[in-house]
Amino acid sequence: MLKTFRIGGIHPAENKLSAGKKIENAALPAQVMIPLAQHIGAPCQPIVKKGDKVKVGTLIGKSVGFVSANIHSSVSGTVNKIDKVTDVSGYKRDAVIIDVDGDEWEPTIDRSDTLKRECRLSSKEIVEKIAGAGIVGMGGATFPTHVKLTPPPGLKANILIINGVECEPYLTSDHELMLEKAEEIFVGTEILMKAIDVKKAVIGIENNKKDAIARFAEISKSYPGIEVQPLKVKYPQGGEKQLIDAITGRQVPGGALPISVGAIVQNVGTTFAVYEAVQKNKPLFERIVTVTGKEVKNPCNVRARIGTPFKNLIDIAGGLPGDTGKVISGGPMMGKALPDIDIPVAKGSSGILIIPSSEAKRKAMKDCIRCAKCVNVCPMGLNPTLLMDLTEFQIWDRAEKQKITDCIECGSCSYTCPANRPLLDYIRLGKGKVTGIVRARKN
Incomplete structure (x- = not known):
């Protein structure tokens, strides 16, 4: 019997329209806009200025705190300016804008x-290299x-869990990456095991990716300590706490981190x-992006440099339908x-x-019928x-007692509500x- 997490969950239509589409490379844009805040934590401090020449992989933003991540140029060219641009959050944030000239990479x-496959670095050296690369x-x-x-x-x-679930409807970038870069993912898993000094790793993959499960199961025979765990298809199994429960049976307490149960x-x-x-x-200066939708001419998985306008990727998929x-940036549930x-x-x-x-407008909200769905x-x-x-x-003290901060914002509640109530929004x-209240109290 396939494993899954124990509490809640839904099964929305999968709509994996781009499944099986090979990863294709997006052409270099004429200009990139690289935000200096692409991570949880403190934004980076720019270390380049207007007129500077950069290569692919040049450090352009330096992390300024422990919870931060370096930013690197994804192209070669000339820094046009440092200015505020709108990012996926909808807010204006600082970004390094670079005019592209060729594709010259850092020689390192x-x-x-x-x-x-072989990695001779110590665990400390591995973590330092990961930090330097802005992962x-x-x-x-x-x-x-x-x-x-x-x-x-x-x-x-005492256990490393690799998340190959990709439970969001429509998205297939992780699935295709697993098919095309399976060996590299296994080596990366070994490196992470060494970094945190564990002897066991489990790669969890939902059962709607049978080709990836079969490929990983075969490769795992050559990687002692790494096993592949097929999982029942259920959203939001990609959430850390849900995946830990599904694979290990351990439940992370409210307000605690996965490391509290050794994962x-x-x-x-x-x-x-x-x-x-x-x-x-x-x-980290490029990634795989799924471009998809029911009316999209060519749903696809695209390798794009960080800072490339979304429009360029949409054009690869055939442009915006009429x-x-x-x-949406991301999937329909959490995007x-x-x-x-x-x-x-x-x-x-x-x-x-x-x-x-036809699917982009919300239905009229009705009164709650106390169905408890x-x-x-x-x-x-x-x-x-x-x-x-x-x-x-605005009854904040009771909201805190009811553990509102434990919400993972998966949207399952809004999805299932027959009264169309915007539960997650509130x-x-x-x-x-x-x-904010809790943080102020601690300070």
């Missing part, structure tokens, strides 16, 4: 396709990887980036609607979803309708407010 980067969680969370690999004092990992989770895209950083000296109602399509690709840009007008599907065991009410009436607002 190994551009060969030769698999390099972040590429499943969408963008948490700096070197931070996750450095647990708080007194906590020790560290890394996305397959992050694991591949770790391989490239440690074995090939390649910083009846486009909304363009965010874009104000325009000139916004640049960032480290956390997993997909571009183009929604037709939202309670039944919540993977964190919360009461979404109560949390919405507490937010609406909970997200309330979570932000309560988080």
Whole structure:
């Protein structure tokens, strides 16, 4: 029997329209806009200025705190200016704007396709190299990887979990990466195991990716300590706490980190980036992006340089359909609607979803009928309708007691609500407010 997590969950239509589409390279744009905040934590400090020449892989933004991540140039050319640009959040943020001139890479980067398996670096050296390369969680969370690999004092990992779930509808970038770069992902897994000093790793893959499961199961025979775990298809199994529960049976307590139960989770895209950083000296300056939608002519998986306008990738997929109602960065459950399509690709840009007008508008909200569907599907065991009410009436002390900050913002509650109530919208607002109150109290 296939494993899965125990609390809540839903199964929305998968719509994996770009499944099986080989990764294609996006052409270099004439200009890139590289945001200096592409991660959770402190934005980078720019270390280049107008007129500077840069190469592919040149450090252009230096992390200024422990929870931060370096930023590198994705192109070669001349720094045009440092200015504010709109990023995927919809806010204006500092970015390095570079006029592209050729494609000259830093000479330290190994551009060969030769698999390099042996890693002689110490765990400390591995973490330092990952930090230097600016690796972040590429499943969408963008948490700096070197931070996750450095647990708080007194906590020790005993298992590494690699997230190959990709449970968001439509998205297939991780799936295709697993098919095309399987060996590299296994080497990256070994490197991460060495970094955190564990002897066991499990790669979790949902059962709708049978070709990836078969390929990984075969390769795993040559990698002692790494096993492949097929999982029942259920959203949001890609959430760290849900994946840990599914694979190990351990449940992370509310407010606690995965390391509290001895687990560290890394996305397959992050694991591949770790391989490239440690074995090939390649910083994180490009990623795979799924471009898809029901009316899109050519749903595809595209390798794009960071800073490339979304419009360029949409053009590869055949352009915007005439009846486009909304363009989303990410998937339909946790993605965010874009104000325009000139916004640049960032480290956390997993997909571009183009929604037709017929599906882009919300239905009229009705009164709650107390059906408890939202309670039944919540993977964190919360009461979404109560949390919405507490937010609406600003009863923050009770919202905190009801663990509003445990919400992972998966959207399962809103998806299943027959009254079309914007549960997640209110909970997200309330979570932000309560988080601020808690932070102020600690200070």
